[in-house]
Amino acid sequence: MKNRKDIVYGVYSEEHDIIEAVREARSRGMEIYDVYSPMPIHGLDPVLGLKESRLHIAGFIYGLLGTLTAFLGMTWIFTKDWPIIFGGKPYWAVPSFIPITFELTVLFAAIGMTVSFYVVSGMGFGVDNDVLDERISDDKFCLAFDNAEVEADEAKQFLRANNAEEILEKTLKA
């Protein structure tokens, strides 16, 4: 497998121009490598054909894990491991387990989702991903094609015809 990607990309200043270009590329059946932007672009996902993220499903599972950990943990501790009577109340005092069960549900879901987000996105402390163009985090939007999927000339021609302000090339480590 090649560990470098040769990218041709067009630079845009307006989000509606890049959305138009993405729509055009998709209608021609061109494979888009990625779209980069300084902020989330409203309405880009369906045009780009991005599938809905499954992060919230993962979040639900982590949350459920938290619920079970808290509730079953407290149940085991207070009925099996070391039962203590507090104020004549039953060992298995379900109503007073609710606050901690709730808190751990939230805690597990939040930590789990955040960690999953960084792991699946290939991010983390000290991770040094190649930045396609340093102006992306400022004010430019980029539409990128991978030369392995779309011929460099075809990509350049397409970008020129679709209002790209600049057309540049860069090799990214994949």
Add this chain to the structure above:
Amino acid sequence: MSAPVSSIREPLVLGHKTYHDITEDLVSPTEKAPPLSWIMVFIPAVALLSLGSFAVYWTIYVGIGTWNLNRTINWGWDITNFVWWIGIGHAGTLISAILLLFRQKWRTGVNRAAEAMTIFAVMCAGLFPMIHMGRIWNAMFIFPYPNTRGSLWVNFNSALLWDVFAISTYFTVSLLFWYTGLVPDLATIRDRAKGLRKKIYSFFALGWTGSAKHWQRWEYLALVLAGLATPLVLSVHTIVSFDFATSVVPGWHTTIFPPYFVAGAVFSGFAMVLTLMLIVRRVLHLEQYITIAHIESMNKVILATGSIVGVAYITELFISWYSGYIYEQAAFFNRAFGVYWWSYFGMMFANVVSPQFFWSRKLRRNVTFTFMLSILINIGMWFERFVIIGTTLARDFLPSSWSYYSPTWIEISIYLGTFGLFFTMFLIFARVAPVVAVAEVKHILKTGGDQYVGEDAVKGH
């Protein structure tokens, strides 16, 4: 100037900014040497922090006897300050989570600073129960973990333990939410930086590239975390109120406490956000990002929550009279006319009377008035916590053990020290990261700013 604006809403970003202007305005304060005004605030903040650190050291070295707590009044300034700081910590999550779910675009101007404020306020709050334990080196006993004492577990039926879970969860979730929101902005700083600075920001920007898929997941994560944080923020102060409400002390044992504490927390939190943001706005010249419209929105929240708090105070009095129970009535009589009468009337004036000025649109939009009122509310909310704790304990079941309490200089220094901690942390934050969420402001520029491009846009503003 003829940028299109929405005909129905006041713009939230002024000055006809481009995306690049926004980056420039918000990121450049982190790239320049600190201005004199910053240094002038930083020095007293560090001085207060040092005073507080010494007082904490002295408390731990000598013991809790350095405080004026006594057998009757065993919660004093410590728990008052704890509840007060936790309350202040509520505005951040409210702004970032609840307003995100309600799609309130004005949150983008203030959310980042408010979230940072939350984290620092919770740190200040967490200090008090820890040092109040006395033997802080055993502080880890509050967490349930297998141990050589049996295993002897913590008491899961105790409201104090619920508090441990609520606050540590709140701190963790707030931190994750805040940092994840910050990552794209750290990437912006990284991409502008050179040399060592670039390496450092590169480390903390986690390899953000701005890819469409990452943005999609990032927005999902923000939304779900907001959905989780919304009940969480309501639960935290509810559980703090359980510390009192689950006891059998007249004046504490009331079912109104959870909603009343939550409203009070939001109230004081917004007051603190305003105090802080009005200063930041001035010092960092952010008038075009934190506009009068933002201030007015926050003042409306203050008016609403202040009125809820007022209704709660009056309901408490009514219920104690209506209960026909003389001990309950005596507890509330003491609250208003007992030894701490001054804190009760201070609280009533600052929390119930003063926010009513915000019925006036003119005063809601007046920066100086808002600033003064926000400080008054902070003081009033501190009084509220002291009223609940101090007056109730001072007159307990046996008249023979009735007592009075005033703090020692150690207790006062610890409280001042938490201000030092809070402002030191906030000032450092304002130097290393943008205090306004850069990417989020860019996101609303064309839907909520003065570059509005919607169908009802009018030309020539």
